[in-house]
Amino acid sequence: MKGSWLSILAGVLCALTLAAIAAGYPYAGSLGSAQLEALGAVALQLLFGALALVALAASESWKQEQPRFADGGWPTLRSLAVIGPLAVMTQIGLGAGYRYQLISVIPHAVWAFAAAVLLLMMGTYVLTQSQASRTMKTVATVLLSLTCLQVVLGVGALLARVSDIQRAAWMPVVTGLHLGTGSLILACTLILSAFVLRCAEPAQQGQEMVSTGRHS
Ligand code: HEM
Numbered sequence: 001m002k003g004s005w006l007s008i009l010a011g012v013l014c015a016l017t018l019a020a021i022a023a024g025y026p027y028a029g030s031l032g033s034a035q036l037e038a039l040g041a042v043a044l045q046l047l048f049g050a051l052a053l054v055a056l057a058a059s060e061s062w063k064q065e066q067p068r069f070a071d072g073g074w075p076t077l078r079s080l081a082v083i084g085p086l087a088v089m090t091q092i093g094l095g096a097g098y099r100y101q102l103i104s105v106i107p108h109a110v111w112a113f114a115a116a117v118l119l120l121m122m123g124t125y126v127l128t129q130s131q132a133s134r135t136m137k138t139v140a141t142v143l144l145s146l147t148c149l150q151v152v153l154g155v156g157a158l159l160a161r162v163s164d165i166q167r168a169a170w171m172p173v174v175t176g177l178h179l180g181t182g183s184l185i186l187a188c189t190l191i192l193s194a195f196v197l198r199c200a201e202p203a204q205q206g207q208e209m210v211s212t213g214r215h216s
Contacts, residue, residue, distance in 0.1 A: 010055035014187075017048045022180035034100040041096040045183055046089075052187035056194060061135050066195070069131035072203030077129075080122040081193035081200075087115040088189050092182055105158060112154060119147045119189060126192065129200075136195045143188040146181055153178040 026040045056062050071077045094108035126132050126140035156174035 004058070004060075006058035007055050010051050010058060014048060014051045014055060017044060017051060018180055018183055020044060021048060021183050022176040024176065024179065028100055034102055038093075038096040038100040038102055041099065042089075042093055045092050045096075045186060048183045049085075049186045049190050053190055053194065056191050066133050066136075066199050067131045068199050068201050069129050070203045071196075071200035073125060075121075076202075077122070077125050077196050077200045078202075080118065080125065081196035084118055084122050084189045085186070085193055087111075087118050088186050091115045092186065095182065105161075109154070109158070112151060116147050116151055119143060119185070122189075122192065122196075123147070126196070132199065133195075136192065136199070139188055139192045139195065143185065143192055146185050146188060150178065150181045150185060153181055 021041075021044050025044065026037045028034070028037060031037045031040060075083075091108065091111050094103065094111055097103040098105045098108050123140040123144040126136055127144075129136075132140075153174055156171075157178040160171035160175050
Protein backbone atom coordinates (compact mmCIF):
# COMPACT_ATOMS: atom_id res chain seq x y z
CA MET A 1 0.00 0.00 0.00
CA LYS A 2 2.85 2.36 0.99
CA GLY A 3 4.53 1.47 -2.31
CA SER A 4 1.48 2.36 -4.38
CA TRP A 5 1.16 5.81 -2.73
CA LEU A 6 4.83 6.45 -3.36
CA SER A 7 4.35 5.31 -6.94
CA ILE A 8 1.41 7.70 -7.44
CA LEU A 9 3.28 10.61 -5.80
CA ALA A 10 6.36 9.99 -7.96
CA GLY A 11 4.10 9.75 -11.03
CA VAL A 12 2.43 13.10 -10.25
CA LEU A 13 5.81 14.79 -9.63
CA CYS A 14 7.09 13.25 -12.88
CA ALA A 15 4.14 14.74 -14.79
CA LEU A 16 4.70 18.22 -13.26
CA THR A 17 8.44 18.11 -14.00
CA LEU A 18 7.80 16.96 -17.57
CA ALA A 19 5.32 19.81 -18.09
CA ALA A 20 7.93 22.33 -16.86
CA ILE A 21 10.58 20.85 -19.17
CA ALA A 22 8.31 20.82 -22.23
CA ALA A 23 7.28 24.42 -21.48
CA GLY A 24 10.97 25.36 -21.78
CA TYR A 25 11.78 26.31 -18.17
CA PRO A 26 13.99 28.03 -17.26
CA TYR A 27 13.51 30.54 -20.08
CA ALA A 28 16.62 32.05 -21.63
CA GLY A 29 17.40 35.31 -19.82
CA SER A 30 15.17 34.49 -16.83
CA LEU A 31 18.00 33.83 -14.34
CA GLY A 32 20.43 36.43 -15.67
CA SER A 33 23.16 33.88 -16.45
CA ALA A 34 23.22 31.41 -19.34
CA GLN A 35 25.37 28.96 -17.33
CA LEU A 36 22.88 28.99 -14.46
CA GLU A 37 19.95 28.54 -16.85
CA ALA A 38 21.65 25.58 -18.60
CA LEU A 39 22.42 24.06 -15.17
CA GLY A 40 18.78 24.55 -14.15
CA ALA A 41 17.56 22.86 -17.36
CA VAL A 42 19.88 19.87 -16.84
CA ALA A 43 18.85 19.68 -13.15
CA LEU A 44 15.18 19.49 -14.19
CA GLN A 45 16.01 16.61 -16.55
CA LEU A 46 17.96 14.81 -13.80
CA LEU A 47 15.06 15.33 -11.39
CA PHE A 48 12.69 13.76 -13.92
CA GLY A 49 15.02 10.77 -14.38
CA ALA A 50 15.36 10.30 -10.59
CA LEU A 51 11.58 10.49 -10.08
CA ALA A 52 11.05 7.92 -12.83
CA LEU A 53 13.42 5.56 -10.99
CA VAL A 54 11.55 6.14 -7.70
CA ALA A 55 8.25 5.36 -9.47
CA LEU A 56 9.81 2.18 -10.86
CA ALA A 57 11.22 1.06 -7.49
CA ALA A 58 7.79 1.54 -5.85
CA SER A 59 5.90 -0.23 -8.65
CA GLU A 60 4.42 -3.73 -8.44
CA SER A 61 6.21 -4.72 -11.61
CA TRP A 62 9.65 -4.11 -10.03
CA LYS A 63 8.73 -6.07 -6.88
CA GLN A 64 7.79 -9.15 -8.88
CA GLU A 65 10.34 -11.84 -9.58
CA GLN A 66 12.12 -11.25 -12.86
CA PRO A 67 13.64 -13.93 -15.08
CA ARG A 68 17.40 -13.69 -15.42
CA PHE A 69 19.18 -14.33 -18.66
CA ALA A 70 22.72 -14.79 -19.90
CA ASP A 71 24.50 -11.65 -21.11
CA GLY A 72 26.90 -13.08 -23.65
CA GLY A 73 27.02 -10.67 -26.60
CA TRP A 74 29.46 -7.88 -27.42
CA PRO A 75 29.22 -5.22 -26.20
CA THR A 76 27.48 -6.77 -23.21
CA LEU A 77 24.06 -5.48 -22.25
CA ARG A 78 25.42 -4.65 -18.80
CA SER A 79 28.06 -2.35 -20.31
CA LEU A 80 25.39 -0.68 -22.48
CA ALA A 81 23.28 -0.22 -19.32
CA VAL A 82 26.11 1.87 -17.83
CA ILE A 83 27.14 3.74 -20.98
CA GLY A 84 23.56 4.41 -22.23
CA PRO A 85 22.44 6.78 -19.42
CA LEU A 86 25.82 8.59 -19.52
CA ALA A 87 25.47 9.08 -23.30
CA VAL A 88 21.94 10.48 -22.90
CA MET A 89 23.01 12.83 -20.09
CA THR A 90 25.87 14.09 -22.26
CA GLN A 91 23.39 14.66 -25.10
CA ILE A 92 21.06 16.59 -22.78
CA GLY A 93 23.97 18.70 -21.49
CA LEU A 94 25.03 19.54 -25.06
CA GLY A 95 21.40 20.39 -25.96
CA ALA A 96 21.17 22.72 -22.96
CA GLY A 97 24.51 24.29 -23.92
CA TYR A 98 23.10 25.07 -27.36
CA ARG A 99 19.70 26.23 -26.10
CA TYR A 100 21.31 28.83 -23.81
CA GLN A 101 23.85 29.83 -26.48
CA LEU A 102 26.95 28.57 -24.65
CA ILE A 103 28.05 26.30 -27.53
CA SER A 104 27.14 25.68 -31.17
CA VAL A 105 24.64 23.01 -32.25
CA ILE A 106 27.37 20.84 -33.84
CA PRO A 107 28.39 18.85 -30.69
CA HIS A 108 24.70 18.14 -29.90
CA ALA A 109 23.86 17.11 -33.48
CA VAL A 110 26.99 14.93 -33.88
CA TRP A 111 26.69 13.24 -30.47
CA ALA A 112 22.99 12.58 -31.23
CA PHE A 113 23.99 9.91 -33.71
CA ALA A 114 26.42 8.18 -31.31
CA ALA A 115 23.79 8.28 -28.53
CA ALA A 116 21.06 7.06 -30.89
CA VAL A 117 23.18 4.12 -32.08
CA LEU A 118 23.91 3.11 -28.45
CA LEU A 119 20.22 3.30 -27.50
CA LEU A 120 19.13 1.40 -30.61
CA MET A 121 21.68 -1.33 -29.79
CA MET A 122 20.51 -1.53 -26.18
CA GLY A 123 16.83 -1.72 -27.13
CA THR A 124 17.40 -4.27 -29.88
CA TYR A 125 19.59 -6.51 -27.69
CA VAL A 126 16.83 -6.58 -25.04
CA LEU A 127 14.18 -7.45 -27.65
CA THR A 128 16.30 -10.36 -28.89
CA GLN A 129 16.50 -11.91 -25.37
CA SER A 130 13.83 -14.59 -25.33
CA GLN A 131 13.93 -14.74 -21.50
CA ALA A 132 13.61 -11.00 -20.90
CA SER A 133 10.33 -10.07 -19.17
CA ARG A 134 7.44 -8.49 -21.06
CA THR A 135 7.92 -5.23 -19.08
CA MET A 136 11.55 -5.02 -20.18
CA LYS A 137 10.60 -5.61 -23.79
CA THR A 138 7.87 -2.96 -23.61
CA VAL A 139 10.33 -0.38 -22.22
CA ALA A 140 12.83 -1.35 -24.94
CA THR A 141 10.19 -0.88 -27.66
CA VAL A 142 9.20 2.53 -26.29
CA LEU A 143 12.89 3.55 -26.11
CA LEU A 144 13.50 2.50 -29.73
CA SER A 145 10.43 4.40 -30.97
CA LEU A 146 11.22 7.57 -28.97
CA THR A 147 14.84 7.59 -30.15
CA CYS A 148 13.80 7.51 -33.83
CA LEU A 149 11.15 10.18 -33.21
CA GLN A 150 13.64 12.37 -31.32
CA VAL A 151 16.07 12.62 -34.23
CA VAL A 152 13.22 13.87 -36.46
CA LEU A 153 12.03 16.31 -33.76
CA GLY A 154 15.64 17.49 -33.30
CA VAL A 155 15.88 18.44 -36.97
CA GLY A 156 12.54 20.27 -36.59
CA ALA A 157 13.80 22.09 -33.45
CA LEU A 158 16.95 23.10 -35.32
CA LEU A 159 14.88 24.47 -38.20
CA ALA A 160 12.86 26.41 -35.64
CA ARG A 161 16.05 28.01 -34.32
CA VAL A 162 17.79 28.85 -37.56
CA SER A 163 15.09 29.63 -40.11
CA ASP A 164 12.57 32.37 -40.73
CA ILE A 165 9.69 29.96 -40.29
CA GLN A 166 10.18 29.90 -36.52
CA ARG A 167 7.19 32.17 -36.10
CA ALA A 168 4.95 29.43 -37.50
CA ALA A 169 2.62 28.12 -34.77
CA TRP A 170 3.86 24.53 -34.96
CA MET A 171 7.51 25.39 -34.33
CA PRO A 172 7.28 25.95 -30.52
CA VAL A 173 5.31 22.70 -30.45
CA VAL A 174 8.19 20.83 -32.13
CA THR A 175 10.71 22.38 -29.71
CA GLY A 176 8.57 21.52 -26.68
CA LEU A 177 8.11 17.97 -27.95
CA HIS A 178 11.87 17.63 -28.48
CA LEU A 179 12.59 18.77 -24.90
CA GLY A 180 9.89 16.49 -23.44
CA THR A 181 10.89 13.49 -25.55
CA GLY A 182 14.49 14.00 -24.35
CA SER A 183 13.23 13.52 -20.75
CA LEU A 184 11.24 10.43 -21.68
CA ILE A 185 14.30 8.94 -23.39
CA LEU A 186 16.37 9.57 -20.25
CA ALA A 187 13.69 7.93 -18.06
CA CYS A 188 13.32 4.90 -20.40
CA THR A 189 17.11 4.48 -20.56
CA LEU A 190 17.43 4.59 -16.76
CA ILE A 191 14.55 2.15 -16.27
CA LEU A 192 15.83 -0.27 -18.90
CA SER A 193 19.34 -0.05 -17.42
CA ALA A 194 17.97 -0.85 -13.96
CA PHE A 195 16.24 -3.96 -15.36
CA VAL A 196 19.34 -5.02 -17.30
CA LEU A 197 21.66 -4.63 -14.30
CA ARG A 198 19.20 -6.69 -12.25
CA CYS A 199 18.41 -9.43 -14.76
CA ALA A 200 21.36 -9.85 -17.15
CA GLU A 201 23.98 -12.21 -15.72
CA PRO A 202 27.47 -12.78 -17.14
CA ALA A 203 27.01 -15.55 -19.75
CA GLN A 204 28.40 -18.57 -17.95
CA GLN A 205 26.26 -18.19 -14.77
CA GLY A 206 22.83 -16.89 -15.64
CA GLN A 207 20.66 -19.20 -17.70
CA GLU A 208 18.14 -20.67 -15.25
CA MET A 209 18.17 -18.01 -12.51
CA VAL A 210 15.24 -15.95 -11.20
CA SER A 211 15.81 -12.51 -9.65
CA THR A 212 13.92 -11.40 -6.55
CA GLY A 213 15.63 -8.00 -6.59
CA ARG A 214 17.48 -8.81 -3.33
CA HIS A 215 21.13 -9.62 -2.90
CA SER A 216 21.84 -12.97 -1.23
C1 HEM B 1 18.97 11.00 -29.17
C2 HEM B 1 18.84 12.17 -29.76
C3 HEM B 1 18.56 13.49 -29.05
C4 HEM B 1 18.26 13.77 -27.74
C5 HEM B 1 18.10 12.78 -26.57
C6 HEM B 1 18.11 15.20 -27.62
C7 HEM B 1 17.79 15.88 -26.45
C8 HEM B 1 17.70 17.24 -26.33
C9 HEM B 1 17.36 17.93 -25.12
C10 HEM B 1 17.01 17.26 -23.81
C11 HEM B 1 17.39 19.25 -25.39
C12 HEM B 1 17.11 20.38 -24.41
C13 HEM B 1 18.22 20.52 -23.42
C14 HEM B 1 17.80 21.46 -22.34
O1 HEM B 1 17.83 22.66 -22.57
O2 HEM B 1 17.45 21.00 -21.27
C15 HEM B 1 17.71 19.42 -26.78
C16 HEM B 1 17.78 20.64 -27.43
C17 HEM B 1 17.94 20.77 -28.78
N1 HEM B 1 18.21 19.75 -29.69
FE1 HEM B 1 18.29 17.78 -29.29
N2 HEM B 1 18.33 15.78 -28.86
C18 HEM B 1 18.61 14.77 -29.75
C19 HEM B 1 18.87 14.90 -31.10
C20 HEM B 1 18.90 16.09 -31.78
C21 HEM B 1 19.19 16.24 -33.20
C22 HEM B 1 19.51 15.09 -34.16
C23 HEM B 1 19.10 17.58 -33.48
C24 HEM B 1 19.28 18.31 -34.78
C25 HEM B 1 20.08 18.00 -35.71
C26 HEM B 1 18.77 18.27 -32.24
C27 HEM B 1 18.58 19.63 -32.12
C28 HEM B 1 18.30 20.30 -30.95
C29 HEM B 1 18.05 21.73 -30.85
C30 HEM B 1 18.01 22.70 -32.02
C31 HEM B 1 17.82 22.03 -29.50
C32 HEM B 1 17.47 23.39 -28.92
C33 HEM B 1 15.95 23.43 -28.85
C34 HEM B 1 15.43 24.80 -28.42
O3 HEM B 1 15.50 25.68 -29.24
O4 HEM B 1 14.95 24.93 -27.30
N3 HEM B 1 18.65 17.34 -31.24
N4 HEM B 1 17.90 18.18 -27.34
